[in-house]
Amino acid sequence: MRRLAVLSLHTSPLAQPGTGDGGGMNVYVRELSAALARAGVQCDVYTRASSDDLAATVDIEPGFRVHHVAAGPPAPLEKEALIDVVDEFADGVLKSMTAAGRFGTDDDVPFEAIHANYWLSGIAGHAIKHELGLPLVSTFHTLDRVKAESSPELVEAHSRHVRAEAEAAIIRCSDTVLASCSVEAAQISDLYGADPTRIRIVAPGVDHAFFGPGDRAQARRALGLAAEGPLLLFVGRIQPLKGLAVAVAALASLNRDHPDARLMVVGGPSGPHGDTEVARMEALVDDLGVADRVIFVPPQPHELLSTYYRAADVSVVPSRAESFGLVALEAAACGTPVVASDVGGLRSLVDHGRTGYLVEEPDPEAYAGWVRQILAEPMLAERLSAGSVLRAQRYTWARAARLLVEIYADLTLGRLVECR
């Protein structure tokens, strides 16, 4: 396997994660493409041109470049409007992939597979698969029927039908569907009737060069925070699915016996309910009397986040659903115990009692209870921290890339899955 077309229609690997449409998928596409390029697979990432100022092609590092494809107006578009530009995007990608000769230019090697991220890219990838006769690998990142199970009120009746049907069609025609953990693999087969033999689990990674343990006092100094006092951390896009309200209420509970405890929130609004959620959080911190205890920080460059994780006593991840949960892995790599909801990928990332704690219900008291215990027992905190670092070492992007190289290679040798 030498060359791969990576589709990431709705969000660019060059975008800032932690707000808007930027999150784990941006990090995943960027880190995996870089790791694949280092493993000898040339990665051409295709994303929608969301501005006139973007160069047609950006070279990121040898073997990894990003192409901006015209599809719809060269301006930001709401995610809900992107379905209308998928066909144009697919045409643009096809044109680029076949620009000179059937595949690639004279000095390029031919494309051997397509890897689509999220359902919108999946629709484009499905069409391109049939045009070029190349195997299709899909990673969904989030799935409509999973979201509908955890938060039915967040799924619009109309889009639910369109998106879930599209996901089912992509799954039926994908040569391989990638899941980040066993929970996601089960969801793909149970909720979409996927053939389990075509699902492969490839866990994402974490860049250990950036995310590693460090001195807490130094990290707090770097962030201008007081050296003393418990600090909880929430990192991520602010939207109802991420459960920030639970973290805020847990802080309010903790403040009863730890009046100096604070919560730092790093991220910005995301999705159609993002702005409302930010307003709701601002009202909530007032209502609960913790406005001066919660520090809102705008989205930070990915590689700077390690300082935030190191500064915290506990990282709180109260998501209602999570296909993987990179934030929990990054915290663990930095030696910060995680208290997280017992859902999705968080179940495989957090080893209850060894690296942190899993909470079954979105119950702030339960979160506060585990945080209290960690704060009360420095030996326990140290043990959880050491366990977290050890566990996080299993996850590297190089390992994910190695598994993928094998998967792509098998696909290029086998027969393509046909549409049913």
Ligand code: UDP
């Ligand atoms: N992130 C970041 N800067 C921020 C907030 C978040 O780089 O200010 C990154 C974070 O490090 C993580 C990703 O955004 O890699 C979020 O991924 P996760 O899987 O936790 O959630 P998702 O966004 O996929 O729902």
